Amino acid sequence: MEAESSRIAGLDGLRSDARRNRERILVAARAVFAEHGIDAPMATVARRAGVGVATLYRRFPTRDALVRAAFAQQMETCARVLAEALADPDPWRGFQRLVETACELQREERGFPAAFVAAFPDSTAEHAQSRQRAERDLMTLVRRAQAAGALRADFHPSDLAVALLSHCGLVTALPQDRAASRRLVAYLLQSFRAESANGPLPPPSALSLRNLPLTTEVPHKTAHPRA
Amino acid sequence: MEAESSRIAGLDGLRSDARRNRERILVAARAVFAEHGIDAPMATVARRAGVGVATLYRRFPTRDALVRAAFAQQMETCARVLAEALADPDPWRGFQRLVETACELQREERGFPAAFVAAFPDSTAEHAQSRQRAERDLMTLVRRAQAAGALRADFHPSDLAVALLSHCGLVTALPQDRAASRRLVAYLLQSFRAESANGPLPPPSALSLRNLPLTTEVPHKTAHPRA
Numbered sequence: 001m002e003a004e005s006s007r008i009a010g011l012d013g014l015r016s017d018a019r020r021n022r023e024r025i026l027v028a029a030r031a032v033f034a035e036h037g038i039d040a041p042m043a044t045v046a047r048r049a050g051v052g053v054a055t056l057y058r059r060f061p062t063r064d065a066l067v068r069a070a071f072a073q074q075m076e077t078c079a080r081v082l083a084e085a086l087a088d089p090d091p092w093r094g095f096q097r098l099v100e101t102a103c104e105l106q107r108e109e110r111g112f113p114a115a116f117v118a119a120f121p122d123s124t125a126e127h128a129q130s131r132q133r134a135e136r137d138l139m140t141l142v143r144r145a146q147a148a149g150a151l152r153a154d155f156h157p158s159d160l161a162v163a164l165l166s167h168c169g170l171v172t173a174l175p176q177d178r179a180a181s182r183r184l185v186a187y188l189l190q191s192f193r194a195e196s197a198n199g200p201l202p203p204p205s206a207l208s209l210r211n212l213p214l215t216t217e218v219p220h221k222t223a224h225p226r227a
Numbered sequence: 228m229e230a231e232s233s234r235i236a237g238l239d240g241l242r243s244d245a246r247r248n249r250e251r252i253l254v255a256a257r258a259v260f261a262e263h264g265i266d267a268p269m270a271t272v273a274r275r276a277g278v279g280v281a282t283l284y285r286r287f288p289t290r291d292a293l294v295r296a297a298f299a300q301q302m303e304t305c306a307r308v309l310a311e312a313l314a315d316p317d318p319w320r321g322f323q324r325l326v327e328t329a330c331e332l333q334r335e336e337r338g339f340p341a342a343f344v345a346a347f348p349d350s351t352a353e354h355a356q357s358r359q360r361a362e363r364d365l366m367t368l369v370r371r372a373q374a375a376g377a378l379r380a381d382f383h384p385s386d387l388a389v390a391l392l393s394h395c396g397l398v399t400a401l402p403q404d405r406a407a408s409r410r411l412v413a414y415l416l417q418s419f420r421a422e423s424a425n426g427p428l429p430p431p432s433a434l435s436l437r438n439l440p441l442t443t444e445v446p447h448k449t450a451h452p453r454a
Contacts, residue, residue, distance in 0.1 A: 156410075158407070158410075159410060159414070161407075162397065162407045162410055162411050162414075163411075165396065165397050165400045165401065165407075166393035166394065166396055166397040166411055167393065167396075168396060168400070169392065169393055169394075169395060169396005169397055169399060169400060170389065170392050170393040170396055172396060173392045173395070173396060174392065174432075174434070177432050177433075177434065179429065179430055179431060179432040179433065180385070180388075180389045180392075180432035180434060182429040183383075183385075183386060183389055183428060183429055183430075183431060183432060184389050184390075184393055186426075186428045186429055187386070187389075187415060187418040187419070187428070188414060188415075188418065190418050190423060190424070190425055190426060191414040191415065191417045191418035191423065192414070193425055195425055196417060196418065196423040196425055197417070198417055198420055198422055198423055199413075199417065201410060201413045201414070201417075202406065202409040202410055202413055203406055203410075204406060204410060205401075205404050205406040205407035205410060206404075206406065207401070207404065207407060
């Protein structure tokens with residue numbers, strides 16, 4: 001089947017052109033959404049991808065379709081990372097692995113959502129379901145590590161968002177400095193350990209996975225008119 | 228003398244108009260530099276301040292003069308905060324006060340330099356001197372808290388920059404969420420305590436006060452053409 005289709009050289013060339021084009025649009029969309037928020041003009045995405053606005057709309061008729069496609073792969077990665085963390089028989093190691101992997105993803109791929117669940121509306125039932133599952137899994141991971149006495153009892157699930165958003169800010173400021181990123185992650189993980197608790201913490205944030213900004217620059221997004 | 232000059236109503240009105248104008252330009256400059264880096268177009272600053280480009284150049288003939296004026300007050304604040312921290316007879320409390328006050332300034336005034344010393348070139352001997360003094364004072368603060376056995380021995384001066392840049396990223400993402408900011412500061416300070424050290428840290432960053440980005444958005448600054 002593979003061999004047969006590759007023998008039809010013309011069609012194959014067209015297909016891989018189309019694929020490359022689509023990939024280029026998705027890469028551009030992630031970069032633009034990361035910089036300007038998901039309300040960034042479609043025209044900006046088209047320009048960055050080097051395709052016409054008409055081509056962009058032909059492939060992705062709505063902004064929503066583009067957003068979903070752009071982050072589909074990352075949603076999958078997040079689900080995999082969470083599943084692996086939960087599968088770890090050592091509750092602390094599972095929790096640590098989640099934080100380290102999420103930060104590694106932020107470091108290696110700028111434009112990766114600031115947190116594990118993107119802030120765009122639940123456009124599909126499928127997406128709402130994935131998010132609910134992610135929330136439940138994160139909660140399990142936290143409770144399990146606390147029950148084992150490894151994660152401090154006053155750790156609040158919103159602290160995960162605090163950690164990921166701070167780290168995202170650091171790698172945005174210093175995209176080349178892996179040492180700084182690793183150092184921050186190590187400090188945070190040590191401060192999350194039960195035996196490191198050396199005093200009470202101020203009250204936790206009201207942040208939840210539901211109201212996280214997608215990127216560190218979302219506050220400016222209203223400054224960009226829609227295309 | 229005060230009374231006499233205020234009796235010359237016309238002159239006084241002119242003077243306070245000019246003062247207000249100057250203040251408006253400086254506020255706009257800090258906001259624009261914070262968003263786009265110090266290479267942001269002068270025209271953007273003028274537009275934000277609601278004055279003409281000619282007026283802006285009449286008051287600040289060079290970008291450098293504007294940058295220095297915009298941050299003069301903050302440099303002064305930094306110097307005062309550092310002096311107060313050094314004056315604290317308890318080395319840990321001095322160190323903690325520095326971190327907390329710097330983060331509070333980042334939280335209360337967006338556009339405050341990401342770190343204590345701005346990244347613009349040493350345009351004047353005076354500025355170079357202030358920076359050297361700040362570097363020396365920070366080092367003294369760190370060494371003193373380590374000598375007292377309160378700050379962990381593997382704390383590296385660049386970790387201060389890591390902490391301030393992460394916190395800056397967090398308050399940029401969540402400008403309204405003071406709880407998140409306080410929570411991060413508390414975790415970081417606890418992880419810096421000698422008794423919290425529960426394992427080795429990865430090698431420190433090569434960051435120094437000399438090569439800090441001024442804002443979290445400096446990496447994008449080349450996207451903004453100069454005026």
